[in-house]
Amino acid sequence: MAADVVIIGAGISGAASAYELAKAGLKVILIDRFGPAAMASGWTLAGVRQSGRHPAELPLAKAAVATWATLAEELDGETGYRRGGNLRLARTPDEVPVIENLVREQRAAGLDLTLLPTNADIRALAPAIAESVLVASHCPSDGSADPATTVESFVQAAERLGVTTRFGERVLRVTVENGRVTGVETDKGHIPAGRVVIAAGIFGNELLKPLGYEVPLQVPMVTVLRSAPVEPVLGQVIGVANADCAGRQETNGRFRVTSGLQTWHGGMQERDGDQGRRPHVMPTGASMAEVVRLFGEVVPAFAQAQIESHWAGLLDMTPDALPVIEGALEPEGLVVAMGFSGHGFCLGPVTGRIIADLVQDRRPDLPIEPFGIRRFASLRNSQEPATLHG
Numbered sequence: 001m002a003a004d005v006v007i008i009g010a011g012i013s014g015a016a017s018a019y020e021l022a023k024a025g026l027k028v029i030l031i032d033r034f035g036p037a038a039m040a041s042g043w044t045l046a047g048v049r050q051s052g053r054h055p056a057e058l059p060l061a062k063a064a065v066a067t068w069a070t071l072a073e074e075l076d077g078e079t080g081y082r083r084g085g086n087l088r089l090a091r092t093p094d095e096v097p098v099i100e101n102l103v104r105e106q107r108a109a110g111l112d113l114t115l116l117p118t119n120a121d122i123r124a125l126a127p128a129i130a131e132s133v134l135v136a137s138h139c140p141s142d143g144s145a146d147p148a149t150t151v152e153s154f155v156q157a158a159e160r161l162g163v164t165t166r167f168g169e170r171v172l173r174v175t176v177e178n179g180r181v182t183g184v185e186t187d188k189g190h191i192p193a194g195r196v197v198i199a200a201g202i203f204g205n206e207l208l209k210p211l212g213y214e215v216p217l218q219v220p221m222v223t224v225l226r227s228a229p230v231e232p233v234l235g236q237v238i239g240v241a242n243a244d245c246a247g248r249q250e251t252n253g254r255f256r257v258t259s260g261l262q263t264w265h266g267g268m269q270e271r272d273g274d275q276g277r278r279p280h281v282m283p284t285g286a287s288m289a290e291v292v293r294l295f296g297e298v299v300p301a302f303a304q305a306q307i308e309s310h311w312a313g314l315l316d317m318t319p320d321a322l323p324v325i326e327g328a329l330e331p332e333g334l335v336v337a338m339g340f341s342g343h344g345f346c347l348g349p350v351t352g353r354i355i356a357d358l359v360q361d362r363r364p365d366l367p368i369e370p371f372g373i374r375r376f377a378s379l380r381n382s383q384e385p386a387t388l389h390g
């Protein structure tokens with residue numbers, strides 16, 4: 001079976017790209033080694049936020065937030081999107097200027113972000129926040145979504161438009177002849193295609209290196225705890241000034257809470273379950289205890305809730321914490337979308353539009369110059385602090 005485009009990876013980036021390309025009339029094959037949302041796009045907190053974004057990403061995040069509002073309607077599927085706002089908290093006097101500066105800078109960049117200067121102001125909006133919290137930024141147009149449901153909705157909408165999905169199939173390499181992409185070699189055979197999109201998250205470099213590219217990635221771990229359903233008490237996504245924890249309450253009442261960046265112990269198991277074979281990374285007891293302590297200090301109701309499930313997620317962190325989104329590469333026909341550095345879920349619907357433009361040799365209507373793959377030559381030895389906070 002041949003295609004115009006093969007997309008490697010059915011996370012939100014690849015699934016949204018498949019949908020957009022099928023909408024444009026191209027014949028698309030979407031391949032995943034496991035299945036939809038098997039890795040970061042399933043492990044995620046799934047905050048949909050503009051606040052705290054790097055200026056280079058802000059235009060994309062704003063466009064994404066506008067898209068999320070009507071995405072469920074467009075896909076004719078569920079997304080669980082809720083525009084409940086984002087609060088970023090200062091817990092100590094040292095953290096107060098961090099939040100004040102954030103509000104100043106992002107207001108100057110045109111974002112509707114306000115400072116809640118007292119605990120009473122914060123608790124008037126979010127009574128579940130602890131009395132010890134000092135100040136907070138508030139972005140009312142931020143929110144969250146249900147990650148697995150959203151990716152599934154993209155996949156189903158793409159399939160209705162004719163996309164072929166091949167799950168449980170691993171791409172071994174991108175094939176090239178005379179400087180042009182000719183398809184992919186998988187563990188089940190060769191698939192001819194004139195264009196290939198690599199949206200393979202932390203595994204992207206396995207496919208890029210034989211083509212002469214490498215995105216310098218660090219792969220830290222984030223511990224995630226999910227509680228049993230409890231009374232709805234929290235409508236906002238909560239982050240903190242130094243990004244050492246974040247969390248929200250899902251629409252089903254479950255708290256979904258994450259740690260900051262932790263060193264990955266290197267373990268990953270593959271387990272069979274309802275959704276087929278999936279990779280699983282286990283957090284340590286110490287990392288889970290730390291999440292309960294830190295998030296429980298800012299949202300005490302979380303510390304009282306029963307923990308129903310836990311996992312760890314891995315991030316594809318680039319040195320400047322910005323993604324690689326680039327086409328017009330050699331070999332001709334290669335497009336890359338990876339390195340989302342802990343904030344690519346929100347961007348997914350817009351990433352899909354940009355990738356569809358790049359595949360069709362069109363200039364995207366959003367600025368992607370900061371996301372070129374060649375920028376790392378001068379960045380190899382630096383690492384921006386993480387901004388993982390919903």
Ligand SMILES: Cc1cc2nc3c(=O)[nH]c(=O)nc-3n(C[C@H](O)[C@H](O)[C@H](O)COP(=O)(O)OP(=O)(O)OC[C@H]3O[C@@H](n4cnc5c(N)ncnc54)[C@H](O)[C@@H]3O)c2cc1C
Pocket residue numbers: 008009010011012013014031032033034035036037038039040041042043044045046047048049169170171172199200201202203204207222223224258312313314315337338339340341342343344345346347388389390
């Ligand atoms: C704990 C955690 C919290 C986060 N919180 C947020 C947040 O609040 N807001 C936000 O916007 N972002 C957040 N992120 C980041 C966000 O989830 C990711 O940036 C985004 O999901 C990346 O999507 P992706 O499609 O690029 O990659 P992935 O979802 O990782 O998808 C890559 C896919 O490629 C497949 N694949 C890899 N190699 C191959 C191969 N050789 N052949 C076939 N298939 C292959 C994998 O199986 C996988 O399904 C968080 C991430 C984590 C882990």
